[in-house]
Amino acid sequence: MSNDVADRVKKIVVEHLGVEEAKVVESASFIDDLGADSLDTVELVMAFEEEFGCEIPDDAAEKIVTVQNAVDFISENV
């Protein structure tokens, strides 16, 4: 399950941020490592919501700053 979630999360990150797949490792920070700005991260969270059919509240979204954070939240809440 979590492997599948991780793959889908990474795919979205690659598409939205236009970064190389190899750079999208679990520990990667969207802003510090992958060149996102704050608006990009808002859009990323929206894309996760769309992909996984869930709603991520703003206070939870603020804590999703790395690929692993996203995988963990989705695995625990979806």
Place this chain on the structure above:
Amino acid sequence: MRRVVITGLGMVSPLGCGVDHIWSRIINGESGLGKITQFEASDLACQIAGEIPVGETADGYFNADDHVAAKDRRKLDPFIVYGITAAQQAIEDASWKPEDEESLFRTGVMIGSGIGGLQTIANGAVMIEEKGPRKLSPFFIPSSLINLISGHVSIRYGYKGPNHSVVTACSTGAHAIGDAARLIQMDDADVMVAGGAEAAVCRLGIAGFCASRALSTGYNETPEKGSRPWDKGRDGFVMGEGAGVVVLEELEHAKARGATIYGEVVGYGLSGDAHHITAPPPDGNGGFRAMSAALKRAGINAGDVNYINAHGTSTPLGDEIEFGAVKRLFGNNEDVCMSSTKSAIGHLLGAAGAVEAIFSVKAIKEGVVPPTLNLEDPSDECQGIDLVPLEAQERKIDVALSNSFGFGGTNASLVLKAFR
């Protein structure tokens, strides 16, 4: 007064991408107008427009990937992409890529639009009705705002001088060049990247101008015939899209770095009609006063103007009124000629004035005047001035005047002169 010259040109239009390619096609009498293909138009009264031809950059077509990365285009309405593209061309043409801080502080941007991100706004409005406000992109606002072309160009090139934007409907491009030239004259900057961009060829845009009865509706099966300024058969304008951007530069600054000088911005005149939201006053006094003011500023007599690039949109009312104002001002100038390049590319709204200033400066540089296509049978009221019907003419052009008039009764005229 500090003098201002043009040292870079950039353009995206229905005739292609890149000034030289577009210029050769417009001189060749080609049309960029056709049936609308980007969206369902069969229920619209006007079903024709000038869309941007997509293809390889090397062939003179528009390839967005060569100008803005795909991941960034999702965040930008097409009008911003066109504006960035034309700016990129103009900046490369001018070879102005300073790195020292003082030069960056002295370089500004003033690129406007008449309408802005109309497609994005339309899509966003539908989105929040259908899926709710949480689904709206965080880039919705910055992808729609008119001044964001100037913003993006400044961010890309590091230009930290005046960052401004014009919104005066169909006069936008001319006002942007005129106002940016003034900033250089007033010593607020040494270099300004100026112009206009538009991408309103969408269902909402076409439907909106249809509703105000401004568009051609009688040429849906012969789109290349739809834009016919001063012709008896004209029945409204045909909308085009794209962008025109120039690099303006203080003369000594341009000379010192050995820049190619296309021409000089010697005159700029502005006026308001104070008459009606969409119609010009019957005597055309607003346009007359804008042209007169531009000539006065330039210190040039009406008799010394060789070419006028008209506003000439192909509307029944506007063409005759502009013609009348030109006749009053230039009636004794037997050598002047006037053409409307909207006959080939349609009306680019906020980009029109900038695109047409570029055509004017090319006419000066190349000694060729672009034609007024489809002018087969001029209106009885439009006689006595050579309107360059159907075919381009070789002429020595020393001084050109370009007119732009916009909804709300806002008028701008630019006077451009050969630099010798």
